[in-house]
Amino acid sequence: MEFAFTEADAAFRSDLVAYLEPELAHWTRSEFGLGSAVFTDFSREFVRTLAAKGWLTPHWPVEYGGGGQGAWQHFVLGEEMWMRGEPRGPQYMNVNWVGPAIIKYGTEEQKRTLLPPITRGEVFWCQGFSEPEAGTDLAALRTRAVRDGDGYVLNGQKIWTSYANEADYCFLLARTGTVADGRDGISVFLLPLDTPGVEVRRIEGFVGAHSFNEVFLTDARVPAESRLGEENKGWEIVRRTLAYERVGAPRYARAARVLDGLAEWCRNAGLLADPGIQEQFGNARVLCEAARVLVYRVIDERAKGKEPSPMAYQARAAMVLAERAVGDLALDVMGSEALVEHSPGDAQFRNSLGAGIAAGSYETQLNLISRLILELPKG
Ligand SMILES: Cc1cc2nc3c(=O)[nH]c(=O)nc-3n(C[C@H](O)[C@H](O)[C@H](O)COP(=O)(O)OP(=O)(O)OC[C@H]3O[C@@H](n4cnc5c(N)ncnc54)[C@H](O)[C@@H]3O)c2cc1C
The missing domain is CATH 1.20.140.10 (Butyryl-CoA Dehydrogenase, subunit A, domain 3)
Known part of the structure; x- marks a missing residue:
């Protein structure tokens, strides 16, 4: 293992710090409150500026709107953001694992439509994994996605969904097989949160003003094209995704x-x-x-x-x-x-x-x- 940062990574860090120090001088996450409207409004504005400087997704491949830089630069960015209270708000999910999952498993159409708004800092995503009876034992999740013609009908409930109240899309896990199939019957859906039948309800939590939500799905219909990867093969995507999230x-x-x-x-x-x-x-x-x-x-x-x-x-x-x-x-x-x-x-x-x-x-x-x-x- 090489302990020193390369000259390029060190230069990237000092440029970033020189920009962030004055930019965030009056911003503190603890004052704004995680998940509060004022926090998210700030984040929306801030990430657009970052994107314009090429500092939102510098580690993504160039063909998908990134800067083609490596894993270290991604982490330098993460360190400087997190030590300042993560002013990107939920954007860290987009850039850390939602986008990379779409790059790895998405169709050309999904990449063409969903990645550019992320690289421009225009959208928020949330993560719809946990359910009331499926947290640690995630493979027990029960939210169903039933095939119906050229789409799926979603029914079920998610819980602890951070930022669902502000997000545009949810990276959602749903069961396309039976409960007995366990992890072999799960698929990933890229769900626009304005889909009819999706309702987001706030949960008062200890972490911040409005950090947790429940997401209820009642006969929410999505096109088959909103599934990421193969049907029933969602667990492989989740396994990788969680390794990045951790x-x-x-x-x-x-x-x-x-x-x-x-x-x-x-x-x-x-x-x-x-x-x-x-x-x-x-x-x-x-x-x-x-x-x-x-x-x-x-x-x-x-x-x-x-x-x-x-x-x-x-x-x-x-x-x-x-x-x-x-x-x-x-x-x-x-x-x-x-x-x-x-x-x-x-x-x-x-x-x-x-x-x-x-x-x-x-x-x-x-x-x-x-x-x-x-x-x-x-x-
Ligand atoms: C700040 C925060 C943000 C979150 N954001 C999201 C989000 O955006 N999207 C989302 O889907 N989820 C989110 N979650 C939910 C989180 O993923 C779950 O809370 C977590 O997976 C634990 O599940 P649970 O709450 O159902 O607890 P349980 O699984 O019921 O566990 C309760 C306790 O029992 C212990 N336990 C359970 N099984 C075992 C075992 N086999 N061995 C030893 N101990 C065990 C656990 O360690 C825990 O201490 C968030 C949670 C927090 C705190």
Whole structure:
């Protein structure tokens, strides 16, 4: 593994930072509230500007509107965005895995119609995977897609769908086979959310103003052309997609930045000389750095064109530990001040709660590590 960034990647980072610092000087995610209208309006405007500079999808192939750059540049972009609170809003899903899934599995028509609006920063996508009885056990999902003439009729319910209230499309999993087929009876649909029969309902959540939704599908009819990949072969797409999603967000970068802010707060409060607090800072910093290196191993694989490996589970679990350590530290040192809504401590603590559940819970990652990396017998 090569630890240094290439000159081109380093130059890309400094250009990006020079642009972002003034551009985002007055923007903080914690003030706006994740999923709030003001956040999403800001994101819509911001990503259009990024797209115009070629910085929305620099890692996509040139023929699909990208910049033809590599996996590292994609990650430099991700680090700089996440450490600033992810001003792209839900766009990180589009650029990290929705677009790449369409590039890999889509028809020419799907690529022609769906990719350009993503590269121009004109659309939001959301992810319709989880259901009330199918979260960790995603293969148990029950939303049905029944073939009817030249289309499918969708019925069912999704839950915890981040940004569905603002999104234009949903990357939706539905059952085209029977429940007994398990993962072999699932297909992916690229569903416009203005399809009649689709209803989005808000769920009040702990993460932000309006971050979660339920999506109800009642006889929603879609053309057969909206299916991505072959019928009943959606699981392969999901497997790949989740590998990208798990390490798509460089959470350690934000945790490390919050940690720096907490150190400043402690210095001002005269607490930094306390050896116990120093030790906590040391531990949290080590966890951030460990997560960074484990994520870099995954990016190194990507950059070399290898298939996603189980190292993504390790990287994800390490990021959860880093987020939690910084969230706990915020509560420990700031006390009740860290509970004030929209304070950095509050935002970090909420993030750390979500990190251990979203994209497959922490416990799920541990199960996968024990089976696929440590090769321990199933308990
Ligand atoms: C911030 C956030 C954003 C999200 N965004 C989306 C989204 O946009 N789209 C979407 O589809 N979903 C989204 N989700 C949902 C997320 O994918 C699910 O919450 C997650 O997969 C867990 O499923 P569940 O909530 O049904 O919990 P369950 O599967 O019921 O699990 C509950 C608890 O039991 C534990 N558990 C379950 N099975 C096992 C096992 N075999 N071994 C050990 N422990 C186990 C889990 O670790 C967890 O702690 C989001 C969740 C969060 C927190």
